[in-house]
Amino acid sequence: MGVSCAKMMKDKILQQSIALFEKNGFSETSIQDIVNMLGVTKGTFYYYFTSKEQLLMQIHLQYIDNILEQQRRIIDHSDKSWKEKLFDVVYMLIHQIESHGASARIFFRELINVKGDFLNEILAKRDQFRFNFQYLIEQGIANGEFRDDLPADMMTFAVLGACNWSYMWFKPEGPVPDNEVACIFVEVFLNGMKK
Amino acid sequence: MGVSCAKMMKDKILQQSIALFEKNGFSETSIQDIVNMLGVTKGTFYYYFTSKEQLLMQIHLQYIDNILEQQRRIIDHSDKSWKEKLFDVVYMLIHQIESHGASARIFFRELINVKGDFLNEILAKRDQFRFNFQYLIEQGIANGEFRDDLPADMMTFAVLGACNWSYMWFKPEGPVPDNEVACIFVEVFLNGMKK
Amino acid sequence: MGVSCAKMMKDKILQQSIALFEKNGFSETSIQDIVNMLGVTKGTFYYYFTSKEQLLMQIHLQYIDNILEQQRRIIDHSDKSWKEKLFDVVYMLIHQIESHGASARIFFRELINVKGDFLNEILAKRDQFRFNFQYLIEQGIANGEFRDDLPADMMTFAVLGACNWSYMWFKPEGPVPDNEVACIFVEVFLNGMKK
Amino acid sequence: MGVSCAKMMKDKILQQSIALFEKNGFSETSIQDIVNMLGVTKGTFYYYFTSKEQLLMQIHLQYIDNILEQQRRIIDHSDKSWKEKLFDVVYMLIHQIESHGASARIFFRELINVKGDFLNEILAKRDQFRFNFQYLIEQGIANGEFRDDLPADMMTFAVLGACNWSYMWFKPEGPVPDNEVACIFVEVFLNGMKK
DNA sequence: AATGAATGAGATTTCATTCAT
DNA sequence: TATGAATGAAATCTCATTCAT
Numbered sequence: 086m087g088v089s090c091a092k093m094m095k096d097k098i099l100q101q102s103i104a105l106f107e108k109n110g111f112s113e114t115s116i117q118d119i120v121n122m123l124g125v126t127k128g129t130f131y132y133y134f135t136s137k138e139q140l141l142m143q144i145h146l147q148y149i150d151n152i153l154e155q156q157r158r159i160i161d162h163s164d165k166s167w168k169e170k171l172f173d174v175v176y177m178l179i180h181q182i183e184s185h186g187a188s189a190r191i192f193f194r195e196l197i198n199v200k201g202d203f204l205n206e207i208l209a210k211r212d213q214f215r216f217n218f219q220y221l222i223e224q225g226i227a228n229g230e231f232r233d234d235l236p237a238d239m240m241t242f243a244v245l246g247a248c249n250w251s252y253m254w255f256k257p258e259g260p261v262p263d264n265e266v267a268c269i270f271v272e273v274f275l276n277g278m279k280k
Numbered sequence: 281m282g283v284s285c286a287k288m289m290k291d292k293i294l295q296q297s298i299a300l301f302e303k304n305g306f307s308e309t310s311i312q313d314i315v316n317m318l319g320v321t322k323g324t325f326y327y328y329f330t331s332k333e334q335l336l337m338q339i340h341l342q343y344i345d346n347i348l349e350q351q352r353r354i355i356d357h358s359d360k361s362w363k364e365k366l367f368d369v370v371y372m373l374i375h376q377i378e379s380h381g382a383s384a385r386i387f388f389r390e391l392i393n394v395k396g397d398f399l400n401e402i403l404a405k406r407d408q409f410r411f412n413f414q415y416l417i418e419q420g421i422a423n424g425e426f427r428d429d430l431p432a433d434m435m436t437f438a439v440l441g442a443c444n445w446s447y448m449w450f451k452p453e454g455p456v457p458d459n460e461v462a463c464i465f466v467e468v469f470l471n472g473m474k475k
Numbered sequence: 476m477g478v479s480c481a482k483m484m485k486d487k488i489l490q491q492s493i494a495l496f497e498k499n500g501f502s503e504t505s506i507q508d509i510v511n512m513l514g515v516t517k518g519t520f521y522y523y524f525t526s527k528e529q530l531l532m533q534i535h536l537q538y539i540d541n542i543l544e545q546q547r548r549i550i551d552h553s554d555k556s557w558k559e560k561l562f563d564v565v566y567m568l569i570h571q572i573e574s575h576g577a578s579a580r581i582f583f584r585e586l587i588n589v590k591g592d593f594l595n596e597i598l599a600k601r602d603q604f605r606f607n608f609q610y611l612i613e614q615g616i617a618n619g620e621f622r623d624d625l626p627a628d629m630m631t632f633a634v635l636g637a638c639n640w641s642y643m644w645f646k647p648e649g650p651v652p653d654n655e656v657a658c659i660f661v662e663v664f665l666n667g668m669k670k
Numbered sequence: 671m672g673v674s675c676a677k678m679m680k681d682k683i684l685q686q687s688i689a690l691f692e693k694n695g696f697s698e699t700s701i702q703d704i705v706n707m708l709g710v711t712k713g714t715f716y717y718y719f720t721s722k723e724q725l726l727m728q729i730h731l732q733y734i735d736n737i738l739e740q741q742r743r744i745i746d747h748s749d750k751s752w753k754e755k756l757f758d759v760v761y762m763l764i765h766q767i768e769s770h771g772a773s774a775r776i777f778f779r780e781l782i783n784v785k786g787d788f789l790n791e792i793l794a795k796r797d798q799f800r801f802n803f804q805y806l807i808e809q810g811i812a813n814g815e816f817r818d819d820l821p822a823d824m825m826t827f828a829v830l831g832a833c834n835w836s837y838m839w840f841k842p843e844g845p846v847p848d849n850e851v852a853c854i855f856v857e858v859f860l861n862g863m864k865k
Numbered sequence: 866a867a868t869g870a871a872t873g874a875g876a877t878t879t880c881a882t883t884c885a886t
Numbered sequence: 887t888a889t890g891a892a893t894g895a896a897a898t899c900t901c902a903t904t905c906a907t
Binding site: 109110112113168194197198222229230231232233235236239240242243244245246247248249250251253254261266269270272273274275276277278279280 | 448449472
């Protein structure tokens with residue numbers, strides 16, 4: 086068995102937890118539910134995780150760290166315009182929901198169940214993501230690509246809100262693929278819906 | 281005592297529940313927590329509500345029925361343009377979050393805890409709200425007020441997402457009041473952020 | 476059923492717990508064990524007590540408060556000599572073991588399971604009991620009834636140790652009754668075993 | 671590695687267990703706690719000990735066998751008076767608490783956690799120790815060194831109780847060293863506290 | 866209209882122990 | 887000689903709910 090086996094079980098628990106948390110909610114999912122699905126015992130769960138909360142924390146961290154890193158790479162890209170970077174971030178967010186929908190829905194829904202220091206860490210990173218987004222828009226304004234008569238923080242809330250909310254309705258098997266959604270959204274954000 | 285007293289107690293329970301559900305989450309709030317705050321006993325709770333779920337359902341229903349009704353009135357208004365109606369709905373949504381923030385946050389966060397037939401009823405009404413919104417946009421397109429080169433459902437998701445998401449950040453005591461947020465949002469959605 | 480019934484159940488739980496804690500030890504006794512004996516459910520236990528620890532605490536407090544109070548009365552008695560008071564306290568301690576043996580054995584054995592603030596409160600009272608005892612001996616010394624060439628604290632430890640230790644062997648159904656034990660002990664401690 | 675290393679590990683486990691059992695109590699100490707402190711795994715524990723109970727048993731046995739052996743040597747000493755032997759046993763008991771305090775406190779506190787045949791073996795030896803002590807006193811009585819108007823068993827309980835109880839308060843770093851405590855105790859036991 | 870007592874099912878977590886390697 | 891993975895039983899505690907009064 087060895088190392089790969091250890092990683093395998095821990096990972097299986099993580100995946101199963103994500104699936105169940107998404108389907109039934111964090112609070113409604115018991116450790117028993119999780120281990121039953123895997124045919125192991127509760128002891129096994131606690132061999133790999135110190136608590137149910139820590140597991141949730143890990144899911145949150147994985148998600149936010151991932152999109153933060155991608156966002157950083159996009160913003161730091163030297164050859165692109167700020168409009169192009171806006172598109173890249175929007176697409177990245179929606180693509181994340183298409184490729185990691187279950188984690189996404191946990192990330193957007195189950196924040197309330199993260200407590201204490203864990204919560205502060207997550208909140209700080211979520212804020213960081215928003216600040217980076219706002220920085221992108223501010224740069225576009227300074228650059229003359231975006232309008233300068235609207236507050237950057239409100240524009241940020243509008244765009245981010247539209248993207249994040251898609252965790253509620255976007256389905257990979259739906260009629261419109263992620264990149265098309267991103268195109269339409271960015272078209273609306275940049276040029277508006279008015280004829 | 282009589283009828284008015286009964287209504288008062290039922291209402292006090294409802295208000296207290298909303299406050300606690302918002303603060304700690306539905307699953308994390310026990311009936312004991314609620315009645316403790318009011319200085320009554322659990323029996324009293326069950327005299328007025330048949331279950332914890334039914335109470336949550338009531339909160340959801342109250343919220344969705346309210347905004348559905350307001351939406352209907354706005355759309356049915358004969359003298360306004362579709363752009364004006366768009367603004368009115370956006371403003372109504374954000375104003376609802378400013379005036380009923382706790383209920384709003386429960387409405388947007390705790391859908392997962394609504395089960396069975398209750399869930400279907402709520403989902404149907406949420407869909408109805410979205411369809412009405414999409415109808416508004418489709419009318420604006422037909423009317424020539426909105427672009428006809430983008431799918432109405434996607435535009436709906438974008439605008440609704442931005443509005444709904446504000447439950448996550450909008451604070452009545454914040455620097456930007458609800459009507460101003462609505463103005464900025466509508467400006468972005470109608471005319472875009474591009475210079 | 477009313478008030479008397481409430482008191483009855485709480486008291487039944489307390490008595491049953493004392494019996495089981497004595498027999499099997501605090502840590503080895505589960506809430507399940509306790510309620511099984513009474514034919515009720517765990518919920519009932521937690522209706523009356525907030526935790527297993529709090530219950531243990533209550534047993535400790537009851538014991539120490541009781542003997543502290545009796546000690547106070549004996550020491551404050553105006554018409555008796557310090558030698559007589561010494562006897563009275565010794566007898567009181569042994570009599571307590573004879574009449575409340577189970578509580579006594581929990582009190583002397585299970586201190587390790589009292590934690591946090593509870594522990595500090597209990598320790599303070601146990602110290603108080605010892606200090607009062609030492610005061611009694613110091614008064615007897617000052618008064619010329621006891622020797623002044625031995626430290627009062629060590630004499631206190633000796634007498635108290637002999638008394639307390641009897642929780643290990645004294646049995647009400649044994650051959651020597653509590654008052655006789657007290658007489659012999661005091662005779663040894665006052666006049667010694669030397670011929 | 672080899673044999674000496676094995677002995678070392680077994681001994682390290684024993685010492686660490688004694689330290690933790692004393693500090694937190696037997697039931698409150700887990701095997702995990704013990705092996706964590708040593709940086710090894712639970713398997714290692716079970717290589718050297720068959721169960722947690724057996725380990726406790728070993729601690730008890732070691733203690734009682736040790737004092738039984740010393741007691742035997744003292745009593746069998748031909749050139750000393752019974753009064754001197756009384757002192758030697760008292761001193762030995764208190765010295766044991768000063769030099770092996772942790773084991774002593776486990777020995778006096780955790781008897782309840784010894785079960786079955788183990789318990790019978792320990793109880794038999796504890797009784798043996800008391801009988802030997804009583805024999806010492808009876809010899810002193812027969813010899814005319816001790817009073818013959820008090821029952822030997824009760825005198826035994828008094829003296830042993832005072833000595834054993836010192837596990838509760840004696841500290842090696844305290845103001846009175848073990849031999850001085852023994853002197854004072856024996857002085858009280860022999861000549862009494864009366865002026 | 867409201868209470869207080871009780872239930873029963875289930876939640877999280879702990880832990881001594883086993884065993885293949 | 888020691889490890890790492892896993893078990894399974896049990897422990898403490900929670901909580902929505904019921905019901906006689």
